[in-house]
Amino acid sequence: xxxxxxxxxxxxxxxxxxxxxxxxxxxxxxxxxxxxxxxxxxxxxxxxxxxxxxxxxxxxxxxxxxxxxxxxxxxxxxxxxxxxxxxxxxxxxxxxxxxxxxxxxxxxxxxxxxxxxxxxxxxxxxxxxxxxxxxxxxxxxxxxxxxxxxxxxxxxxxxxxxxxxxxxxxxxxxxxxxxxxxxxxxxxxxxxxxxxxxxxxxxxxxxxxxxxxxxxxxxxxxxxxxxxxxxxxxxxxxxxxxxxxxxxxxxxxxxxxxxxxxxxxxxxxxxxxxxxxxxxxxxxxxxxxxxxxxxxxxxxxxxxxxxxxxxxxxxxxxxxxxxxxxxxxxxxxxxxxxxxxxxxxxxxxxxxxxxxxxx
DNA sequence: CACACGTGGAC
DNA sequence: TGTCCAAGTGT
Numbered sequence: 001x002x003x004x005x006x007x008x009x010x011x012x013x014x015x016x017x018x019x020x021x022x023x024x025x026x027x028x029x030x031x032x033x034x035x036x037x038x039x040x041x042x043x044x045x046x047x048x049x050x051x052x053x054x055x056x057x058x059x060x061x062x063x064x065x066x067x068x069x070x071x072x073x074x075x076x077x078x079x080x081x082x083x084x085x086x087x088x089x090x091x092x093x094x095x096x097x098x099x100x101x102x103x104x105x106x107x108x109x110x111x112x113x114x115x116x117x118x119x120x121x122x123x124x125x126x127x128x129x130x131x132x133x134x135x136x137x138x139x140x141x142x143x144x145x146x147x148x149x150x151x152x153x154x155x156x157x158x159x160x161x162x163x164x165x166x167x168x169x170x171x172x173x174x175x176x177x178x179x180x181x182x183x184x185x186x187x188x189x190x191x192x193x194x195x196x197x198x199x200x201x202x203x204x205x206x207x208x209x210x211x212x213x214x215x216x217x218x219x220x221x222x223x224x225x226x227x228x229x230x231x232x233x234x235x236x237x238x239x240x241x242x243x244x245x246x247x248x249x250x251x252x253x254x255x256x257x258x259x260x261x262x263x264x265x266x267x268x269x270x271x272x273x274x275x276x277x278x279x280x281x282x283x284x285x286x287x288x289x290x291x292x293x294x295x296x297x298x299x300x301x302x303x304x305x306x307x308x309x310x311x312x313x314x315x316x317x318x319x320x321x322x323x324x325x326x327x328x329x330x331x332x333x334x335x336x337x338x339x340x341x342x343x344x345x346x347x348x349x350x351x352x353x354x355x356x357x358x359x
Numbered sequence: 360c361a362c363a364c365g366t367g368g369a370c
Numbered sequence: 371t372g373t374c375c376a377a378g379t380g381t
Contacts, residue, residue, distance in 0.1 A: 053377040060367070060376085094365030097380075131379045151377045169360085196377055205375065206370080236374095237362090266364070304364055342366065 004161065004218040011218060012184040012191055018214035019194035024201075026058060027065055035190070043117040043142040044075045047105075050137045051098055051129055058200070064093050075117070078103070079110035084260075087269050088339035096341065100269050101129030119143040141189035148180040149192040153199025159231035160203060163220035167232035175231075203227075241307040246273035246299075246347045247286050249317040254332030257287060257317050262326075266303070272344045274327070278308060287327070290315035297350055301343040312347045 004011070020032065028049035030041045048068060052061040067089060072078040078086070083103060090099035105128045109117055117138065118124050124135040136147035155168060158178045164171055184191050202209045210222045221227040249257040258271045276285040286292055292313040299310035323329055337348045 050377065055364090055376055055378055056366080057368075057376050092366075094367090095378085097364065098378090101379080129379070133378055137377070149377080152375085153377065193377085200377080268364090301365095303366090305362080 004220070009184065011215060012182055014214045015194045015198060016184075016187060016190060019190055019197060022197060022201075024197055027062065027069075029193070040144070041142055041189075043119075043138065045069060046138050046142040047075075047117060047130075047134075048078075048102075050134045050141075051102055052093065054098060054134065055095060056093065060093065064090070074115070075106050076110045076115050079106040083269070087271075088336070091270065091339050091341055092345075094342075096268055096270055098129060100263060104128040105130065117142070119145070121145065121147045137192060140192045144187075144189060146183055146185050146188040147192075148176065148183045149196070150176045150179055151196060153196040153203070154179050156205065156231055157195055157199050157203045157215075160208070160221035160227045161215060161219050163224050163226060163230070165226075165230070165232055167234050169234070171231065237305075239302070239306050241309060242278040243280070243309050243311075244275060244278035244282050245284060245311045245313060246275040246344070247292065248273055248312060248314045248347065248351050249287060249290075249321075250314070251317040251319070251321075251329070255317065256330050256332075256335050257321070257323065257327060258330055259327050267341045267343070270341045270344075271328075271330075271339060272341065273347055286313065286315070287324075288315075288318065288321060290318070295350055295354060299343065299346045299350055301346060303343075308343060310343070310347055312350050314351060 023032065026049075028041065028045045030039055049061065049065055052064055068078075071089065072081060081103070086103050087096070087099055090096065090102075093099075108127060109115060118127070119139065119142075121135045121139045124130050124138050125132065130138070133149055133151050136149045139145040139147040140149065150172070155172070155175050158164070158175045159171065162178050164174060164178075166174065179195075198213070198215070202213050206228065208227050210216050210219065210227060213219065213222075216222055219227070221230050257274065259274050261267050261270050261272050263269050274285075274287040276282040292315045295312040295314060297312075299308070299312060301308045301310070317329070321329070337345050340348065
């Protein structure tokens, strides 16, 4: 029986033993054989995976990670990529500021740091898109530094292990202290991934599998019977509903009129359909005068902080139409719906669903 | 500190 | 259908 307060080293050994038995396969991880041979994971791949995993599930990330690393195998390759290509490859993954910062960071590393990622928490933290979590993750996983990661999993595991009832986010500093006490000097990267794996597979938000948890004996919340209700969180605001109108203009040849959205703000840097800003009651703002047809059905989409209802209008793009500054005419051949953020892709899907056949 | 910032899966 | 949630960061 481990004593939580007297034997922190015992706890880290218990979870590392558990981790070594799991062998959860992910394309950015090194296998047990590589680890035994002292092979470190590629910092570029660790960085890329950690940025993709911010607020995003392993299942959603895996295919994106494979496509990115196949297309841009090294940080220099990514740094040399066109912005539009990277944004298109990121489309559908969400939180698009991550993709913009990813490129900024790649260019700093490639052009100012000789293609080498910094190996310390403090230096990593200075780079775009790398915050406290990601800096600690890269430093520990790629560079074997005993930094403490604090993500949603670690917060939940620590809150339960110590039966902490103070709500998030106020309890964050306390949870970080508790997590730091357990971080070992040996294999800190494996330890970090082990605690996150524990949170993802056993110490889950609902119905935690305490019976098979490597930390079931020292866990204060399991003993108190409070594990499923931890961590407490301050209540969140209700989501308002916004409305919008999008204008799908297609030429007789099948080319589409799209707009590159400004870098800042919602869906920043992504392609989208022309239309007014979304709000209470958006005013019609067609990109040109035409006999715009209302598709009738509406697009419904929920963002982090509001619901969206979109009307979809369609017209033929006039021959010789001159696109405005931020607009692009994308040829039928070059247009891929998967390059669009999901709300915009849903508008296209609505149009496509109304097409009877042929094309 | 509070808020903006996506998406899709689970229940 | 609605709510919660996932390996957070920037402002």
